[in-house]
Amino acid sequence: MSVALTRRPGLGRLRAARAPLHLACLGLVALVVLAALLAPWIAPDDPNAVDLGNALAGPSPDHLLGVDAAGRDTLSRLLLGARSSLLGPLGVVAFSTVAGVLVGLVAGWRGGWLDSVLSRGTELVFAFPGMLLAILIVSVYGEGLLAPVLALAIAYLPYVSRLTRSLVLAERERPYVAAYQVQGHSAAQICLRHVLPNIAPIVLAQSTINFGYALMDLAGLSFLGLGVPALTPDWGRMVFDGQTAIQHGYPLSAILPCVLLVLTVVAFNVVGERWADRVARRSR
Numbered sequence: 001m002s003v004a005l006t007r008r009p010g011l012g013r014l015r016a017a018r019a020p021l022h023l024a025c026l027g028l029v030a031l032v033v034l035a036a037l038l039a040p041w042i043a044p045d046d047p048n049a050v051d052l053g054n055a056l057a058g059p060s061p062d063h064l065l066g067v068d069a070a071g072r073d074t075l076s077r078l079l080l081g082a083r084s085s086l087l088g089p090l091g092v093v094a095f096s097t098v099a100g101v102l103v104g105l106v107a108g109w110r111g112g113w114l115d116s117v118l119s120r121g122t123e124l125v126f127a128f129p130g131m132l133l134a135i136l137i138v139s140v141y142g143e144g145l146l147a148p149v150l151a152l153a154i155a156y157l158p159y160v161s162r163l164t165r166s167l168v169l170a171e172r173e174r175p176y177v178a179a180y181q182v183q184g185h186s187a188a189q190i191c192l193r194h195v196l197p198n199i200a201p202i203v204l205a206q207s208t209i210n211f212g213y214a215l216m217d218l219a220g221l222s223f224l225g226l227g228v229p230a231l232t233p234d235w236g237r238m239v240f241d242g243q244t245a246i247q248h249g250y251p252l253s254a255i256l257p258c259v260l261l262v263l264t265v266v267a268f269n270v271v272g273e274r275w276a277d278r279v280a281r282r283s284r
Helices: 011-042 074-110 112-127 130-139 146-172 176-180 185-222 234-246 252-282
Strands: none
Touching: 011 074, 011 252, 074 112, 074 146, 074 185, 074 234, 074 252, 112 146, 130 146, 130 185, 146 185, 146 234, 146 252, 176 185, 185 234
């Protein structure tokens, strides 16, 4: 007897409506990454070249997006700023994902007292605000990208470790794990060769979403003057520097990095959620 599979009404139309948004966000992510990689070669001017006599000038053939309060080319600073703006979140996601997966894998696989210790430790970190931790560390070590990246990576670690732990607990109950254990495979072999590849798509999808949040957090720290050094092109720092331009009636040098930040964060979140949704549908 064959059973006809039915779909919920309108589900196909809903997915079709979401597809253009996903493609647009994916294209934006690719465009931003490409701009960051090619910035030194496609930037029209030196991003740190000061021309006070031309300060706050509007768009012109020489400066397509105008200049800021120090006479620096806005387009060049946006392009070069993409590099530091993306490099910081990449470091946060890389460190938090590797460390979080390791902690969650050990806690979920071993269980017992080790699981309790690791889980309580990550909960303590989870309860401490990441931005406050970053501000404290930067106040000790000074401005720069390394200190806030490490601080935010520690703050993001519990999100990855808790997700990994729950996935590992589910994988441990699958028949293939028992089969490999009977065959004499070690725990390390089972985890590295079979468990990790099975949970990797979901963890990577969460890391993509975390990238967007890390981008916004690091931009906020740069806006507060606690991120990259003053002369380094960075979107968050550009918003901070653009306050003077806003007071003189020229908001473009501050609005443009804000728009890029918002669009990039939304794009990464949409791509990550879409990826997670696809992984969830395939696992059903």
